[in-house]
Amino acid sequence: MxxxxxxxxxxxxxxxxxxxxxxxxxxxxxxxxxxxxxxxxxxxxxxxxxxxxxxxxxxxxxxxxxxxxxxxxxxxxxxxxxxxxxxxxxxxxxxxxVSVAHRNHDQQDQYVREIKTYQDRCYCNVCGKKVLKDSCHFLRVMPLPSDNWSDFSDMWFCHNHSHSDGFGDTTDHKMSDLELKPKLKDCFVAETYFLVHSDQISPGSILPVQDACLSCRRCRNILGEVMPEKNGQSNGGGKIFKMLRSSVCFSPDLNFPDKEALQFSKExxxxxxxxxxxxxxxxxxxxxxxxxxxxxxxxxxxxxxxxxxxxxxxxxxxxxxxxxxxxxxxxxxxxxxxxxxxxxxxxxxxxxxxxxxxxxxxxxxxxxxxxxxxxxxxxxxxxxxxxxxxxxxxxxxxxxxxxxx
Known part of the structure; x- marks a missing residue:
């Protein structure tokens, strides 16, 4: 007004x-x-x-x-x-x-189904540049628990967890230090982002990483960020990218959707x-x-x-x-x-x-x-x-x- x-x-x-x-x-x-x-x-x-x-x-x-x-x-x-x-x-x-309960996990499950269906058709939400490879095919697309799941995980066990370091010594790890990290053929979906292996990104689609931010090479739209080194390393090597749900879209068409679809994405x-x-x-x-x-x-x-x-x-x-x-x-x-x-x-x-x-x-x-x-x-x-x-x-x-x- x-x-x-x-x-x-x-x-x-x-x-x-x-x-x-x-x-x-x-x-x-x-x-x-x-x-x-x-x-x-x-x-x-x-x-x-x-x-x-x-x-x-x-x-x-x-x-x-x-x-x-x-x-x-x-x-x-x-x-x-x-x-x-x-x-x-x-x-x-x-x-x-009037009902006031809005079930957010239903939206998360819908996003999982969308990625499973159109996983190789991921585009920048602003300019339409393809983000994931044409050969991208996930064997597992799975929903992530809430971000603070590990804070309560210590209450699930009645004993300490220790892991061998390969030299006969054991090292204790708190469950709250653990992170869920996707392998090469995995995609983990959260409420506002999804995690993928860096090798699934289409060559030339993003700018060189600066300050952990991932930006579209064509329009400079911020697509996501690189997970920190301490927990952003996948089991098979390489980095883990956190792609923002609000910055990319999965389109069922071979061609990028029209401008009306882009405006709808803001809503x-x-x-x-x-x-x-x-x-x-x-x-x-x-x-x-x-x-x-x-x-x-x-x-x-x-x-x-x-x-x-x-x-x-x-x-x-x-x-x-x-x-x-x-x-x-x-x-x-x-x-x-x-x-x-x-x-x-x-x-x-x-x-x-x-x-x-x-x-x-x-x-x-x-x-x-x-x-x-x-x-x-x-x-x-x-x-x-x-x-x-x-x-x-x-x-x-x-x-x-x-x-x-």
Whole structure:
């Protein structure tokens, strides 16, 4: 709801329907509401339509799948910047019971099936350059457990583990030091990335490795990262590459998909993060999450508080006629990010808090997540973008995945 691009007659609307509470918060913004404009403005709420009118013009917004109770309108507030806010009771006509559980491992299993089917047709998501070899054929495509599986593995055994070093001596290893590493013909799939052997990468598809980052040679898109040497060495030699799910795509066509498919992938990335956040919140029964990076020598910590797991958002703008608003579903969060090592004392306190669940992601994925949150924060009304020292943002679910059965 940035006001810089508003014309005089244009009205912008941002509305949040809290489905569990049965009311909707409406934010209207227009230069016609400014105290410098001498005219009478009327806002009318009736059935499923909200109208703004004066002596010269009438603008109406029709809310899809929503009915207002006009007599419950309350909390009317006016801002001199031209913003008008109020709350009104609203319900879905069909009175459906809304599910808020989003099963992220279903998405992971679907990605495993996709890689098995189109494993040699992996492309950069930006320019379409082929990433994996034409001869790439995995014997095993397997889902990975959660990133912190090894932290609890010591509780699975009642004895110490020791391994011979070949000279008759034994060395003790903690299970928490172990990593799952794919062999040449393996592909291990996580929630936001997959692991492959470096020999499966198509020659000339990536730039020489710098700072552990893997970049597309054609468009410089960040495709992933090299696993650290201490655990990034496969059983058969060579390196292990961590390829980001948001940076590559597996296409069923011999030719790279069209531009519409690329634009859709941005929605897929945001939906992937939304499902990731909701799944970890559900499994670990925590509404406080801290996203940190698994990349060596990189600093990133983002504290997220889920304040509404299933919010219906209506947005639009117009200067005439009736406009139909179709909602999208999102998880609304408070977030605060630390990117510099100098502020590590605060992030250390987060990690020691038992009420905060940790999520570990590659550094590039962390940056993609915070960019989406910042971009979505900018779409909120000005006075709704901050809460104390936290920023306010949201992550959208795809329309086809909004209300899983």
């Amino acid at each position: 940035a006001k810089d691009s508003l014309t005089f007659h244009e009205v912008k609307i941002f509305a949040e329907h809290k489905q569990t509470m049965g009311h909707i918060n409406v934010h209207l913004h227009s230069k016609r509401f400014s105290e410098n404009i001498v005219c009478d403005n009327f806002v009318t709420v009736e059935n499923d339509t909200l109208s703004v009118e004066d002596a010269n013009l009438r603008v109406s917004f029709k809310f899809k799948d929503l009915m207002f109770e006009s007599s419950t309108c309350r909390n009317l507030q006016y801002d001199r910047r031209g913003e008008l806010t109020f709350t009104v009771q609203a319900d879905k006509p069909n009175s459906e019971t 897929e990335t945001e939906c992937m993060f939304a499902k990731l956040v909701m799944e970890h919140s559900r499994v670990y029964t925590s509404f406080k999450l801290c996203v940190t990076t698994s990349t060596d020598r990189k600093q990133f910590d983002c504290l997220m508080w889920i304040i509404d797991p299933n919010l219906m958002i209506f947005t639009g703008s117009s200067n005439s006629d009736i406009n139909i608003l179709t909602p999208f579903t999102a998880v609304k969060v408070l977030f605060k990010t630390i990117l510099e090592r100098g502020a590590s004392n605060e992030s250390t306190g987060w990690k020691k808090d038992n009420s905060i669940h940790m999520i570990t992601l590659p550094h590039s994925s962390c940056l993609s997540l915070v960019k989406i949150l910042i971009d979505n924060c900018k779409t909120l009304p000005m006075k709704s973008r901050k809460h104390q020292e936290f920023n306010v943002g949201y992550l959208k679910f795809q329309k086809k995945a909004n209300l899983p059965s």
